[in-house]
Each structure stands twice: as C-alpha cells, then as structure tokens.
Amino acid sequence: MMTIGLYFFLVPDALVGGGTGGIAQVINPFVPVPYSVSLFVINLILLIIGIIVIGKEFGGTTFYSVVLYSGFYALFEHYFPVSHGVSDNPIVNLVLGQVLLSSGVGMVFNAGATTGGVDIIAKIMNMFLPITFASAAMFTDMTILLLNMLVFGFERGLYAAMGILLGNLVVDRVITGGSARYQVNITSEKAVDINEFILHEIYRATTIYTAKGGYTKKPRAVVTSVVDREELLRVKNFVSEIDENAFMYVAPVSEVLGRGFSFEVRQKRSSIAKLRERALKENKK
Numbered sequence: 600m601m602t603i604g605l606y607f608f609l610v611p612d613a614l615v616g617g618g619t620g621g622i623a624q625v626i627n628p629f630v631p632v633p634y635s636v637s638l639f640v641i642n643l644i645l646l647i648i649g650i651i652v653i654g655k656e657f658g659g660t661t662f663y664s665v666v667l668y669s670g671f672y673a674l675f676e677h678y679f680p681v682s683h684g685v686s687d688n689p690i691v692n693l694v695l696g697q698v699l700l701s702s703g704v705g706m707v708f709n710a711g712a713t714t715g716g717v718d719i720i721a722k723i724m725n726m727f728l729p730i731t732f733a734s735a736a737m738f739t740d741m742t743i744l745l746l747n748m749l750v751f752g753f754e755r756g757l758y759a760a761m762g763i764l765l766g767n768l769v770v771d772r773v774i775t776g777g778s779a780r781y782q783v784n785i786t787s788e789k790a791v792d793i794n795e796f797i798l799h800e801i802y803r804a805t806t807i808y809t810a811k812g813g814y815t816k817k818p819r820a821v822v823t824s825v826v827d828r829e830e831l832l833r834v835k836n837f838v839s840e841i842d843e844n845a846f847m848y849v850a851p852v853s854e855v856l857g858r859g860f861s862f863e864v865r866q867k868r869s870s871i872a873k874l875r876e877r878a879l880k881e882n883k884k
Contacts, residue, residue, distance in 0.1 A: 601703030601714075602671040608696025609762070610634060612684045613751040616759030616766075617740030619645065619716040620700075625746045633676055639669035642716060649719035653726070664707060664714050693762050701766040705773025708832050717743070718829075731802060732829050771828055780852040781831050783824055785838055786810065787845035790820035796837050797822065801830045825855050 609615045615624045623637040630637060642665040649661070684692035707714055721735035728735070740763055748756030785793055790807060797805050805824045812819055826834060831849065838845050 600706070601668060601700050602675060604696040604699025604701075604703065606672055606675045606679075607681060607685050608692040609684075609700065611681055612689050612692050612758075613747070613755050614684075614689065614693050614696060614758050614762055616747060616756075616763040617717065617743045618714075621740075621743040621747060621759070622717075625743070625750050628750065633673070635669050635673035635676055638672060639665065642669065645716060645719045649722070652723050653719070661714070668714065689758055693758055694765065697762045697765045698769055701769035702773055704766075705770045708770070708773075732833075733827055736829065780825055780827055780855050782850045782852050783822075783826060783831065783834055783847060784850075785822045785834075785845055785847045786819050787822070787838065787842045787847075788819075789838075789842040789845065790822050792841055793834075793838060793845075794822050797824050797826075797834060800837075801826060801833060803830065825852055 605615065605620055610620070610624060613624060615621045619638060619641045622641050623634055627634050627637050646661055646665060685695070686692050704714055717739045718736065720739050721732055724730055724735035724738070725732040730738075744756060744760055744763065747759050787793055794805050794807055797803050801824075803824050803826055805822055807820055807822055809818050810821050811817070824834075835847070838847055
C-alpha cells in the first residue's frame, strides 16, 4: 500500500514532502540511479546510524520494512514504468497517494514495527538535544520540504506541505482514531520500569497509584500518563517487551494543559538499554 501510493501517485509529480522518500526525491535528479536505489541506500545508511547510536534492538523489524519497501518499489519500476501520476490533476494524485502511503505507515506502526527513515534522525535528536521526538520529526520534515521547494519549485513544495499535513491526519486515524493526545493506563508488575521509561525516555509526567484486582483481590501498581501519537507507539512497544502480561488501555484526550505539554520540562535522561536489561534479568529470576 505504501509503495503503491508513492510510486503511482506521489513520486511522478514530485509530491513527496518529508521522510526518506522526500530525500530521495530531492537528490534523484542529480544522481544516475533509479529512485528505488536512492530510497534503499538512504534508509540503509540511517538504519546503520540508528543501530550504532540507539542500539541493536532498533534494527530488527525496521530492516525488514526497509527491504520490503524499497524492494516492491524496484519491482514496480521494472514491470510498471510510469512517467507521470495516475491523474493529470496533482491534487488528486496528492490526496490518493498520501491516503495510501499514510494508511500503510499506520498499519506498520500498529503491527509493532517501524518504517525507520527520518524517525531515526528525530530519535537521535531527541536523545541528545532538549527537544521532544515530535518536534524533532517536524523539524526534519520541514528541512526536507524546504529542499523540495528549492529543487522543484514553490508550488510543488506547497503541494508537498499539504501532503505532510494530510498524511499525519491519516496516520493518526489509522492508529487510534485521530486524537492528538492519549491517556495510557498500565497495570503491570514492572510498573517501576515503565514509570522510569515514560519519565526519562518519553519526558512525560506520570501518576502511580495502587489498585486492587477484582478477581485476585491483590494490590497492583497502575501507571498513568498522557502522551502523543509517536510516544504512544514507543510506550506500547516497551510495555509488550518487558511484561507480556501487562494490562494496558488507551483513551483519546481532547485537551491537555500543564507541565509536560503546555510547559517545557527538562529532565535527566536514563538509559533505555539499562531499563530493558534490568527488566529482562528480573524476568529470568
């Protein structure tokens, strides 16, 4: 689905705004290689950087996504060559292409995988700079968008900007129904590790309270927090990794005010690798 949206609708009309697809679109007029090769090389370089800086656990599912994404694009280039978008109207190509591309991205996220790409750059910026992951991702996409305008013109750049906004809306809708903020409530024996992860890796405030199981009648720690879309995916992946028996529910939030959202908070980072290592060691006991 991602490849169909990119190949048949967006790339032929230079409508890719951000991501590694946008980078490949910008450099492709200047290099004598197919778009699929540029896309694969860029993703591979970023993936290697991510494994070195973030850790080996980052590379598993991302590698498969990169290979499949670029591989299908290469097959389309070989068997279904195109010189322009399916429609003569760039708006039609933009809307259809972004809906297909972003729906595919949302389904990849829901499967617990990642498309890698510029998310790696955003993650590294989030690790070493006092900036949230969402802000880092937006900054990266805006930089790619400006390069797009320089190469393909202001009008195409505006179309691509509209595509970025539409794409974010579609991904939100596919993942959790379109809300920008989500309340997460997690009941787990690893509540301490989950709390540390949200505090020092996600940079969000948490509340811990004790609840009693209706069936077991035993006390259980519950961690609750409010996160955005990207952070929700990271929390879900972390919780499923360290405690497969954890109970977690997510609810959309219409408005959030206070420290952590309307105020910037700098907090000391902790190592995600250490958190995971400690949790895994405790699981083996």
